Amino acid sequence: MSDMDLWEEHDEEGIVKRFLYVNRKAPYGTIYALESLEMVLIAAAFDQDVSVVFMDDGVYQIKKGQDTSGINMKNFSPTYRALEGYDVEKLYVCRRSMEERGLIPDDLVVPVEVLEPEALKALMAEQDVVLSC
Numbered sequence: 001m002s003d004m005d006l007w008e009e010h011d012e013e014g015i016v017k018r019f020l021y022v023n024r025k026a027p028y029g030t031i032y033a034l035e036s037l038e039m040v041l042i043a044a045a046f047d048q049d050v051s052v053v054f055m056d057d058g059v060y061q062i063k064k065g066q067d068t069s070g071i072n073m074k075n076f077s078p079t080y081r082a083l084e085g086y087d088v089e090k091l092y093v094c095r096r097s098m099e100e101r102g103l104i105p106d107d108l109v110v111p112v113e114v115l116e117p118e119a120l121k122a123l124m125a126e127q128d129v130v131l132s133c
Helices: 003-008 032-045 056-062 077-086 095-100 117-125
Strands: 018-023 049-054 090-094 113-115 129-132
Touching: 018 032, 018 056, 018 117, 032 049, 032 056, 032 077, 049 056, 049 117, 056 077, 056 090, 056 095, 090 095, 090 117, 095 113, 113 117
Parallel strands: 018 049, 018 129, 049 090, 090 113
Antiparallel strands: none
């Protein structure tokens, strides 16, 4: 993509970039999942084109019914429902990752598009920025 192409993809606020956040980590035990969610919200607040992929243990970040009382942490999975209010509507999950963990789309707190690994590779190739946590 040339500089001219980037310039043409702008609004009054500036250049819009396509950001893809790839969430691979379980929701608790590290700070990665919560930090990724915060980065998604920040990018969306600046009117960037934001997509999120959940794969590997990252699919657990959006699993319904998380009980965090035993680890003394707040369950932040309901926050994913707020993404739509920030115009973050492109949420994807890796079919293989979901199936390996015995999950189906109805087990998730937000609607997602289920993609095969090959489709995920193509999606990543279309982005300006890919961040993996």
